[in-house]
Amino acid sequence: MSAMSATSVTARRLPCRTLLLALLTSLLLPTFALSIQQPTNGAHHNKQYRFAVLLAGDHRTPRIDGFKQEMARHGDQYGVHHVYTFFNAEGNSSQLLPLARQIVASHPDVAIAAGGIEADALKLATDEAPLPVVFLFSASCVERGQIESIRHPGGNLTGIDSNDTVLTEKRLWYLHKMLPGIKHVTCFSIPTIGSSAESAVLAVEAGKKLGLEVRIIDLESKDELKSKAQQLVRRDNTDAILLFPCGPIHQVFGEALAPLATELGIPIFGDFDDSLAKGAFAHYGSLQSADGAQAARLAIKILHGASPADIPVEIPQHYELVLNRSMIERLKLNLPPQIWRLADRIVDAAPAF
Structure with missing residues (x-):
């Protein structure tokens, strides 16, 4: 007798109640499995994330535009909304630290540093009030004390090291x-x-x-x-x-x-x-808009629960x-x-x- 026949014989000997239970289980289990395998979209659907962006001046716009475009794709994929508040020093670098402190007080989900001097200010402002920070670019971020190391930033900052100094x-x-x-x-x-x-x-x-x-x-x-x-x-x-x-x-x-x-x-x-x-x-x-898009992918990891301390800093891809x-x-x-x-x-x- 073939293996198929043996299984059929065994099934005929089962009580009707058992057969009905087995049938219902076989129908419901795939649906249940699908629901536990794909929780991500549902968990984020209709959620709103707030970003506070610190920029030294309007010359930072290309990287910010690249960031927002990549985040828009994230929003379309997960059905979430991103709200941006901009804190612009308008060329007056002495205003960066006060603006950074305003960002901390506003309690956004993630703070965005549009450049290196902005990252410096947010690093100081968040020393006593940790807040996830992503810098769109910064040169020599280890040497200037923004992070502990490229592979393991160790604090609340991560982002793109422009490698411009090198x-x-x-x-x-x-x-x-x-x-x-x-x-x-x-x-x-x-x-x-x-x-x-x-x-x-x-x-x-x-x-x-x-x-x-x-x-x-x-x-x-x-x-x-x-x-x-x-x-x-x-x-x-x-x-x-x-x-x-x-x-x-x-x-x-x-x-x-x-x-x-x-x-x-x-x-x-x-x-x-x-x-x-x-x-x-x-x-x-590097292309500034591409730097911004690359940094957005790091911010997405934070929105999904990762800590900046464990997200390696990246250099431009091209x-x-x-x-x-x-x-x-x-x-x-x-x-x-x-x-x-x-x-x-x-x-x-x-x-x-």
Whole structure:
């Protein structure tokens, strides 16, 4: 007798009540199993999450937009709503800590630091009142004490380390390859910002290897650059300018530095991708909107119950070399043919001046 037949014979010997119970169980069990295997969507459905976003100024918008777009996809998937409250220092960095304390007092589900100096402020503000914080980007986040380590942040902060400080040497290398005739490179630094000070050290060391004289101009604030740019940058002491990852300088270089440099025929190698539209002829780094989207995926882990202490900090998933043909032609730069082939993207971003 086959195995199928043996089972059938045994079934015929069971009482009718037992057969009915077995049949009902077989029908209900898959439904019950499905309900316990897929609790996630139901658990989050129609829930509202509140984000408090701290930003130094409107120049942080590209990363915030990337974050919100990725979170919108999360909302569509789980049927949840995200509410954002923005705390904007509007270029006044002295307001970041007071605004960070306001965020703590508002008790959001997650606080978002739009950049490194914002993460510094939220780190201080949350020392005594822990609150999950995700930074959309920060340079040298271990060195500046925001986290304990990349793999195990250990506190209440996690996010994206832009790696911008480490990229300083690579950017200087690209600048040298693009403009092989340059000898003097000027960089601006605000030493009180750790990533800026670290970039200055790396640039000087890298310049020696490349045979370049790297001149570091230390500033107290962005206002000093606005007032002294004409005194600091001249054609006889600067062949090119390399921008460091420094938020305050980035805020004003488009109005305070780029018009002057362009008038003098001095090319600027940008720090962030939006520096191209402000007068830089090239940029090497990550796409800001992509950084924001990547940080959103870390925030989603927190919403689903993970602790920032256990979510490893990530670095951008992709870096790209972008050339600004508009500024290259305006400055009459003769880039080697291989540089054009190396570029990941070529854009035409004409600044307003």
